[in-house]
Amino acid sequence: MVDSWVIDDGSTTPVPSGAVSAMLRARCDRGRFETWLTSSSGRSLAFVTNTERAMVMLLDGEGDPGEHAVDPGAEGFSNGFVLSDGQHDAYPDRDTVPVDEALRLVEHIVSTGSWPAAARRVVDR
Template identity: 40%
Template sequence: MADERATTVAGNDAEDLSFALSCLAAGAITPEELKGWIQLALEQSRELPARVFELFAPGLANALVPGWRGLIGTWPGTSLSAAEGRAVAGIAHARFPELQPGGAGAPDRAAASAALRESPAIRDRFARVFPSIRVPDEGEAGVGCADAAESGAGAEPDPAPIWWLAGAEDSPLAPANAQRIFDDRRTAGDLTTMLESDAGSTLVLVTNRARVMIMLTGLGGESGHATDPLADGLSGGFLLDNGQEDEYRDRDTVALPRALAVIDHILTHSAPPAQGWSVEVEG
């Protein structure tokens, strides 16, 4: 079943694509997150520019924005006002407190944060276009904490957990490498992948090559799994390491493209996404 929050990328209306690229340019999303968005869009539309597929070339993981523009063949127009552009920059600072103010013309942290507070529509739009990405509220480990850090107030944040493939503690993984290992194992027929962290948390990924059950335990004191609330049906073929083959409700798994974005979010932000996630209740 198609997601009701489907992105608009076809025909003459490329506003969501433009918004996604503007978010990349402002630093509000990472290149890997843009790739995840494109993968989701490809599930919902077959009318993206053909050269979009080249964005998935491994060597382009850290391509500069002009490189993306050249590959896509166009940079769709945007209706963002100057104030809305500053609000998008506010999202960048909220998500990445260590972000340094941009070059000439870019708003500083205080101006960007103020613009975001005054533009709830931009926050809502970001949530619609990127449903698996959570923007911290002011006062969390985001805008407010970043400003406090600049003034010397507040405690130092806990370091992010270090992750590795189960049994390979001496080989820590960056988020992009974790995605690549999951893909390589899936291609080789190893349909269960377990990651562990130095925080004692565990991330288990079980796939049938089309959908993925994503289970997280111990991170932030909570356990849970990724969900697709609009999905309807039952899928099998989820092969566990012990040889058992399981089937799950589609609402309790996510399509492969979105799974990569969820994995990246968990490993990058040390937290599951705010949307499309079910917390396990003990007792």
């Protein structure tokens, strides 16, 4: 059975995989550029964006360094990643992906519980 996922903001309503992209875009429109989702098995999925690129991380549980999506050919850095605590981060572009790709990855993970087969990612464990 595939896990259900909720946005980690006190909500208990599962996020449908077909709606997660629209929900993340709506949160960005409201100035919420960092979103964490939690699965019914305790895994965490992070989406942090500057609206052009996004960091996508999947963690198996608390304390797990997890894995994150990468864009190996990308060069440079992007800033403007505003975390929920107000911190402003910059990341190497190789450690982020274009936002449309990030949304596709999140939708697939919420739908299936795993990365797409062709997803480029780095295991940080």
